[in-house]
Structure formats: structure tokens, C-alpha cells
Amino acid sequence: MIRKSTCSTEMSLFVVGSASHVGKSVTVAAICRCLIRRGIGVAPFKSQNMSLNSYVTSDGGEIGMAQAMQAIAAKVIPDTDMNPILLKPKGDCISQVVLYGHPYKDIHIGDYYKETPELLKKALESFERLKSTYGHVVVEGAGGAAELNLYDRDIANIQLAKTLRIPMILVADIERGGVFAQIYGTIELLPTDIRPLVKGIIINKFQGDPTIFIPGIKKIEELTGIPVLGVVPYFNIPLPSEDSLSIGDKKTKQATIRIAVIRLPKISNFTDFELLEQNAAVEYILPGTSLNGYDCIIIPGTKNTIEDMATIFRTGTDREIHAVRERGIPIIGICGGYQMLGKKLVDDGFESCPGIYDGLGLLDCITRFESYEKNTFQVRRTACSVPPILSAMGEVSGYEIHMGVTETGNNREALEGDGRVSDDGLVFGTYLHGLFLNPSAVNALLSYLYARKGLSFEPKPAGDSDPYDALADLFEEYVNMDAIAALLTS
Numbered sequence: 001m002i003r004k005s006t007c008s009t010e011m012s013l014f015v016v017g018s019a020s021h022v023g024k025s026v027t028v029a030a031i032c033r034c035l036i037r038r039g040i041g042v043a044p045f046k047s048q049n050m051s052l053n054s055y056v057t058s059d060g061g062e063i064g065m066a067q068a069m070q071a072i073a074a075k076v077i078p079d080t081d082m083n084p085i086l087l088k089p090k091g092d093c094i095s096q097v098v099l100y101g102h103p104y105k106d107i108h109i110g111d112y113y114k115e116t117p118e119l120l121k122k123a124l125e126s127f128e129r130l131k132s133t134y135g136h137v138v139v140e141g142a143g144g145a146a147e148l149n150l151y152d153r154d155i156a157n158i159q160l161a162k163t164l165r166i167p168m169i170l171v172a173d174i175e176r177g178g179v180f181a182q183i184y185g186t187i188e189l190l191p192t193d194i195r196p197l198v199k200g201i202i203i204n205k206f207q208g209d210p211t212i213f214i215p216g217i218k219k220i221e222e223l224t225g226i227p228v229l230g231v232v233p234y235f236n237i238p239l240p241s242e243d244s245l246s247i248g249d250k251k252t253k254q255a256t257i258r259i260a261v262i263r264l265p266k267i268s269n270f271t272d273f274e275l276l277e278q279n280a281a282v283e284y285i286l287p288g289t290s291l292n293g294y295d296c297i298i299i300p301g302t303k304n305t306i307e308d309m310a311t312i313f314r315t316g317t318d319r320e321i322h323a324v325r326e327r328g329i330p331i332i333g334i335c336g337g338y339q340m341l342g343k344k345l346v347d348d349g350f351e352s353c354p355g356i357y358d359g360l361g362l363l364d365c366i367t368r369f370e371s372y373e374k375n376t377f378q379v380r381r382t383a384c385s386v387p388p389i390l391s392a393m394g395e396v397s398g399y400e401i402h403m404g405v406t407e408t409g410n411n412r413e414a415l416e417g418d419g420r421v422s423d424d425g426l427v428f429g430t431y432l433h434g435l436f437l438n439p440s441a442v443n444a445l446l447s448y449l450y451a452r453k454g455l456s457f458e459p460k461p462a463g464d465s466d467p468y469d470a471l472a473d474l475f476e477e478y479v480n481m482d483a484i485a486a487l488l489t490s
Contacts, residue, residue: 012131013488014168014197016141016157018182022173023204023232025066026239026471028140032074033472034481035136040489043082043134044070047123048142048156050087050095052268052303053240056399056433060377061101062086065271066140069240073468076134081126085119085155087112088303091266096303100126103374113153120155124163136488145170146189158194167199167487170226175205175234180216184223199487200229202479207234230479237470238278240271255281257449260294262287264336265311266303269401269433272334273298276436279446279460288315295449296330297321299337301433305367305404306352309340309359318360325362330389330448331427335402338419338429339367342406351403362427363420364409376401379432381415383441386425390414392444398434406431 013031017024028044035042046067055068061080071078080101087095090106097104097112099122107115130137142156151158161168172182183201190198201220206213210231217228261273263284276282283294291297299321302308312318325331333341342365345357351369359367377400383393396415411420419430435441443459450457475481 011135011488012137012139012164012166013484014139014141014161014164014166016145016161016168016170017143018146018170018172018186019144019176020142022171022176022182023202024140024171025070027169027171027202027204028138029066029070029073029239029468030471030475030479031138031481031484032070033468034475035138035485035488036073036075037469037472038485040136040485041134042074042136042138042488043076043079043130044074044140045081045127045130045137046083046140046142046156047120047127047160048085048087049083050089050142052088052266053271054086054088054098054269054401056376056378056401057101058378059101062098062374062376062401063101065240065269070138070140073471074138079130081129084123084126088268089266090304091307101376103372116153116155116159120159120163123155123160127164139164139166144186146186148189151191158191161194161197162191165197168194168197169200169202169229169484169487170198171202171204173204174231175207179203180220180223183220187224187226198224198226200227200480200483202229203231205234206231227480227483229483230475232474232478235471235474237467237474238274239467239471240274255279256453256455257281257296257446258283258294259296259298259449260285260289260291261298261300262312262317262337264300264302264308266308268301268303269335270300271437272300272433273436275439275442276445279442280449287311287317289317289320291317291320291324291329294324294329295452296332296445297324299331299333299340301334301402302336304352305336305339306345306347306357306369308336309345309357312340312360313358321360321362325427328426330445331362332445333363333429334435335400335431335433338363338431339402339404339406341365341427341429342367343409345369345404363422363429364411365406365420365429366409367404367406369404372403374401374403375431379418381418381432383415383444384413384421386412386414386421386428388425388448389444390421390425390428392447393438393441396432396435396438396441398432398437400431401433402431 049064063083421428
């Protein structure tokens with residue numbers, strides 16, 4: 001039996017959702033920034049996250065990207081206590097469990113649920129540390145709050161709520177339709193002892209005339225007895241994506257330059273390219289899609305390099321990549337994509353099945369998977385003076401997060417201490433996630449791609465704007481932030 005927390009938790013707030021991808025993460029980030037602008041210190045927390053988009057903390061721990069961005073919104077340093085349990089799906093109902101920022105084990109979902117009582121205890125220890133440090137904690141739930149079949153082991157929603165017993169806000173998404181059923185059904189299906197904790201409702205992604213929905217708000221409040229604290233309009237603020245569900249929501253920019261990112265089955269950390277998306281037509285294309293017409297090809301990170309390499313061969317994407325190489329189109333590999341660009345992948349059974357696997361052979365290197373340990377750390381490197389792209393980048397920053405060690409051959413380094421580049425500089429790979437979140441790297445690539453077409457390119461400034469201030473401005477306008485602040489400070 002799970003015991004209630006013995007220390008006071010009235011200074012915290014729990015944001016849950018009617019389903020996955022309804023805007024919980026963004027809502028938590030917005031609340032954190034609004035509170036910090038009011039002088040209320042706060043930290044984000046998600047006991048259990050499932051995502052292949054992750055972030056490396058300053059001490060080398062791995063957490064969900066959403067919690068890192070929420071920490072940035074709260075103007076605090078991302079910490080592994082903010083996401084003590086991270087699940088990284090590997091397929092066949094198996095996930096890698098990252099505990100307190102480091103690999104714990106690969107586990108089948110059925111076996112995972114046997115460990116949830118102990119994992120909840122560990123998550124609560126993280127919560128208490130955050131609360132002791134920051135005073136206020138904004139908790140994010142996972143998926144939908146009313147998953148009846150999981151109530152006895154849902155450590156991200158119901159079991160956590162039963163333990164903390166803090167005020168809850170329910171978030172729903174009107175864009176997908178059925179918002180009345182989402183809200184009313186979720187509240188009615190909550191356990192009777194949890195239902196009274198719901199103190200407010202926020203509806204996201206509204207489009208059109210808001211006055212038309214006023215009767216709807218009244219009906220929701222009549223049915224539930226819970227106030228609707230805000231209806232947030234659809235917005236286009238450039239915020240990092242949380243997980244692979246977000247790829248389907250991306251809208252390709254109309255631009256002169258077209259860049260193809262191979263949408264690998266186990267794609268991870270595709271937030272690497274979101275600054276590029278603002279300045280070029282970046283398309284996430286499935287393996288097997290023709291690469292004709294693209295000005296640059298990027299092979300992104302992946303949770304399973306060997307399995308995704310097999311997909312590239314099975315779909316004929318390897319032939320497409322070699323064809324564009326013959327045409328002089330730049331090909332860039334990030335992390336797992338860098339490993340794929342090499343000649344061989346040697347696995348001792350830590351990445352996939354033991355064996356020796358072919359890579360694309362575009363770089364002279366071999367990657368060996370000889371340990372379950374990961375390399376996870378933040379880095380700052382200088383791009384090497386290899387024209388025509390790397391030589392224009394200068395110093396860049398990001399993070400490494402990967403299994404495997406790459407043994408290099410005759411190619412030159414791409415970045416000082418990392419990666420490799422072909423003799424003509426048009427094929428390079430690096431372990432540096434976030435490379436193309438550096439304006440200098442974006443400018444270097446796009447300047448070259450524009451010049452190939454005989455066009456001029458105006459470099460993009462580094463930019464000092466903070467998207468979380470714009471997000472907070474939006475919430476201050478459309479959400480009753482006074483009522484939300486009162487829930488934490490009363």
C-alpha cells in the first residue's frame with residue numbers, strides 16, 4: 001500500500017491531461033514562467049516520462065526534453081530530479097529505463113509494472129528534494145489521467161495524486177474534437193477521492209471566434225462544477241517538441257532550400273533541427289522515399305542504430321543516399337546517423353543482436369557497442385577548418401547522448417575531438433546533438449546551400465528572444481493566472 005506523503009504539499013500543483021498530446025508540457029512551462037515572473041520560485045516535475053527526445057543535464061544525467069525546457073521556462077538548471085524515471089521505447093513492448101538520469105535496465109512492460117511501487121518511492125524522493133529546494137513544484141502527469149486499467153500502478157497520475165493530494169488542473173485539446181466528452185468523461189472516471197482535487201480546467205488549441213464558445217464553457221462548468229480557467233488559442237511560438245507525436249504536427253516552411261531528415265523508426269532528439277525548420281523547408285521523410293530534389297540529407301539520432309540501419313537497407317534508402325552522394329549533395333549524420341555513415345557496426349549484444357553489420361560506408365570509421373553504459377555530457381566544440389560547411393561554423397555547443405564507441409580511420413575530424421568528415425567536406429558525422437540549434441551552424445549550412453543555387457543568403461542573427469516569455473504573455477491574456485497562482489500560494 002502507498003502511504004501519503006508526510007510533509008506539506010500545499011505549495012504544489014498537478015497538471016494532468018484528458019489524453020496524450022493535449023498540451024500538458026506546454027501548460028506546465030507556461031505556468032512556470034508566469035509564476036517566476038511574479039516572483040514565485042518554482043520547479044517542474046514529471047515522475048515518469050516516455051520519450052525518445054531527451055536532454056543531458058550539466059552533471060551528465062538524462063531527462064525528458066520537456067522537463068528540461070520547463071526548467072528553462074522556470075529559469076532553473078535542469079536536474080534529474082525533475083524527471084527521475086524516463087522510459088525510452090526499444091520495440092516489442094521493451095523500454096530502456098533511465099533512473100535518476102542513468103540507464104537502469106531494459107525491461108518488458110509487464111515486468112516494469114512489478115517495479116512501479118519501488119519506482120514511485122524513488123520518484124517521491126525526487127519530488128521532496130525539489131520542493132525543499134524551490135518551495136513550489138508544478139507536476140506534469142503522463143498521457144490521459146483516466147486510464148482505468150492502470151489505476152493501481154499509474155505512478156505518473158493516479159498513484160502519484162493519491163500520495164501527494166495537491167490541487168489539480170485538467171488540460172484538454174479542443175482541436176481534436178470531442179472536448180466535452182474528454183473533460184466530462186475524464187473527471188467522472190477519476191477515483192472518487194481524486195475527483196475533488198481537480199480545481200480548474202484549461203482548454204488548448206482553440207481556433208476561431210472565442211465568443212462562440214462561451215456557452216460551451218458554461219455547460220462544462222455546469223456539468224463538472226469546476227471552473228474553466230482559460231481557453232488558449234492555437235499559437236505558433238517556436239517551442240521544442242516533446243516526442244515523436246509532434247512530428248505529425250510539423251508544418252513545412254515554404255523556402256528555397258529543401259532539407260530531408262530521414263524519419264527513422266526509432267528517431268530520437270529530432271528537436272536538433274527546429275532552428276533549421278524556421279529557416280528552410282525541412283521535411284521528415286520515411287525510409288524508402290525518393291531523395292530527388294533535396295539540397296541536403298540528414299540522418300538523425302536513433303534509439304537503435306542497428307535496427308534502423310536495417311530499415312535503411314531494406315527500403316532501398318541506402319541506394320538513394322549513395323545516389324545523392326554522387327550528385328554532390330551534402331549528407332550529415334547526427335549521433336546514430338553518424339554511426340550509420342561508417343563502414344561497420346559491431347555489436348556485442350548491447351544495442352541489438354550480437355553481430356557485425358554493414359554501415360553506409362561513406363566515412364572511414366567503425367562503431368562498436370561493447371557496453372550498456374551511455375556517454376552523456378554537455379559539450380562545447382570548435383568545428384574544424386574543413387570547407388565548405390564546417391569551416392564556417394566556429395564554436396558550437398550541444399550534448400552527447402549515445403551508446404557505442406566509434407573508431408576512426410583516415411578521415412579528418414569534423415569537430416575538435418569529435419566526428420569525421422569526407423575529403424571534400426560534403427559528408428560529415430558528429431555525436432553532437434543540438435549542432436543545428438547553433439545559429440552559426442545553421443548559417444554555415446544554409447549559406448553553402450544557397451550559394452550552390454547561385455543565390456545570396458542573409459545570415460540569421462543569434463537572437464535574444466525568449467519563447468517562454470511570449471508563451472507566458474499568451475497565458476496571462478487567456479488564462480486566469482491569478483487563480484492558478486492562488487492554488488500554490490494560499
